[in-house]
Amino acid sequence: MRYARCSLLVLLACLAGCSGVEPWVKPYERQNFADLVMIADRDPVSLAYIEHVYEAREGARGALGGHGGGCGCN
Amino acid sequence: MLALALALPAPARAAVLPDDRADALYHRYEGGGVTVDGPSLLVRKKFGEKFSVAANYYVDMVSSASIDVVTQASPYKETRRQASLAADMLNGKTQYSLAYTNSEEDDYTANTASFDLSQDMFGDLTTVSLGFSRAWDEVRNNTDPAFKEPVDRWSYRLGVAQILTPELMMGLTFETITDEGYLNNPYRSARYRDPDDTTSYLWEPEIYPHTRTSNAVSVTADYYLWYRAALHGMYRYYTDTWGVGANTARLGYTHPIGERWILEADYRWYDQSAADFYSDLFPYEDSQNFVGRDKELSTFQSQMVTVGATWRLPPFEWGGIERSTVNIFYDHALYDYADFRDIPKGGAAGTEPLYHFGADVLRVFFSIWF
Numbered sequence: 005m006r007y008a009r010c011s012l013l014v015l016l017a018c019l020a021g022c023s024g025v026e027p028w029v030k031p032y033e034r035q036n037f038a039d040l041v042m043i044a045d046r047d048p049v050s051l052a053y054i055e056h057v058y059e060a061r062e063g064a065r066g067a068l069g070g071h072g073g074g075c076g077c078n
Numbered sequence: 079m080l081a082l083a084l085a086l087p088a089p090a091r092a093a094v095l096p097d098d099r100a101d102a103l104y105h106r107y108e109g110g111g112v113t114v115d116g117p118s119l120l121v122r123k124k125f126g127e128k129f130s131v132a133a134n135y136y137v138d139m140v141s142s143a144s145i146d147v148v149t150q151a152s153p154y155k156e157t158r159r160q161a162s163l164a165a166d167m168l169n170g171k172t173q174y175s176l177a178y179t180n181s182e183e184d185d186y187t188a189n190t191a192s193f194d195l196s197q198d199m200f201g202d203l204t205t206v207s208l209g210f211s212r213a214w215d216e217v218r219n220n221t222d223p224a225f226k227e228p229v230d231r232w233s234y235r236l237g238v239a240q241i242l243t244p245e246l247m248m249g250l251t252f253e254t255i256t257d258e259g260y261l262n263n264p265y266r267s268a269r270y271r272d273p274d275d276t277t278s279y280l281w282e283p284e285i286y287p288h289t290r291t292s293n294a295v296s297v298t299a300d301y302y303l304w305y306r307a308a309l310h311g312m313y314r315y316y317t318d319t320w321g322v323g324a325n326t327a328r329l330g331y332t333h334p335i336g337e338r339w340i341l342e343a344d345y346r347w348y349d350q351s352a353a354d355f356y357s358d359l360f361p362y363e364d365s366q367n368f369v370g371r372d373k374e375l376s377t378f379q380s381q382m383v384t385v386g387a388t389w390r391l392p393p394f395e396w397g398g399i400e401r402s403t404v405n406i407f408y409d410h411a412l413y414d415y416a417d418f419r420d421i422p423k424g425g426a427a428g429t430e431p432l433y434h435f436g437a438d439v440l441r442v443f444f445s446i447w448f
Binding site for chain 1: 096101103105107118119120134136200201202203233235241242243244245247251252253254255292293294295296298300302306307308310314316318322324326330332333334340348350353374375380405407409411413437439441443445
């Protein structure tokens with residue numbers, strides 16, 4: 005909880021300091037990010053399942069990039 | 079006993095409402111004496127330019143003769159059913175997401191509500207996301223109808239996705255989760271030495287702490303290769319108040335063939351250290367306040383290799399379907415335990431061979447966009 009609050013403060017400070025930044029990758033240079041090959045785990049139903057497998061077999065949890073909510077696996 | 083607050087994944091990229099789509103997936107996990115299979119159905123639909131809703135129905139049909147079951151109980155079968163509802167709202171460059179998930183099985187109920195927010199900024203090069211989940215579970219015991227214990231969970235997430243060059247996007251995610259309540263498995267026992275018994279060991283009920291807080295931070299990178307393919311990397315560092323520490327690393331490659339095929343290959347490494355109160359064999363009964371022998375809390379490493387293929391079907395005019403795909407993913411995982419022993423293999427207590435097993439995971443699904 006304390007870490008979350010500290011991280012939020014650091015993030016807000018960074019954002020305040022960067023408000024004048026010009027985007028250095030122009031919109032017309034971003035077509036690669038719309039390509040399906042750039043999106044790992046692009047299918048939510050498949051991603052949710054494999055993350056379920058990880059959390060059922062491993063002691064670690066969270067920050068997998070997809071979702072939170074914890075694991076009720078005993 | 080498997081129950082998971084398996085919410086629909088929240089958006090991690092730019093604030094754009096998800097596409098209208100429907101997916102029907104069959105999943106199967108087989109390894110370590112456990113077979114779990116079943117369907118998962120997902121439908122997402124936009125309403126106007128600002129709202130989107132999603133519903134997911136998921137089933138695990140479990141048939142278990144795992145090493146825990148073989149050494150301490152009898153093989154069993156059970157079914158877990160899970161339903162999720164999610165709603166997204168887009169307001170300018172801000173996306174709000176609400177989700178609720180309910181999971182039910184004979185001896186476990188899990189409920190999770192979550193809120194996520196993502197905001198595009200700096201000319202849409204940066205997406206910042208914040209999230210909070212609250213879960214309330216009930217643990218029961220099929221051998222004791224009077225047994226009912228609550229578990230409460232809180233999760234806080236913070237993420238940044240950043241476009242760094244026309245080819246490179248990186249992400250940073252932090253998540254802290256706190257659990258409070260009955261965190262044991264009510265069926266599992268810990269093993270302790272008893273020289274008077276013929277096996278020289280006996281079993282006692284596990285006792286876990288009633289709270290657990292974990293912190294995990296991950297870094298991801300997606301890199302577009304000049305010949306239209308992509309590399310994906312991920313590293314996660316994990317630590318918690320039970321003494322478990324873990325590293326996860328993943329490297330993936332995505333390669334299209336023509337306009338209809340996308341092939342994928344992925345390697346994932348995971349290692350962890352044991353919880354402070356874990357032991358394969360305690361020196362005597364009641365030797366410490368907390369005792370556990372869950373192999374998921376032991377010292378182990380695992381490796382997983384994934385291969386997958388997506389085939390985009392030729393267009394057909396029916397029911398407003400814009401495109402459709404057939405997808406198959408196969409994963410093979412190896413789990414090697416450093417301090418969890420394979421008791422059925424035999425040997426003097428504490429000298430049995432170390433446990434290891436392989437698992438095969440299959441995901442086959444059909445997706446349509448409409």
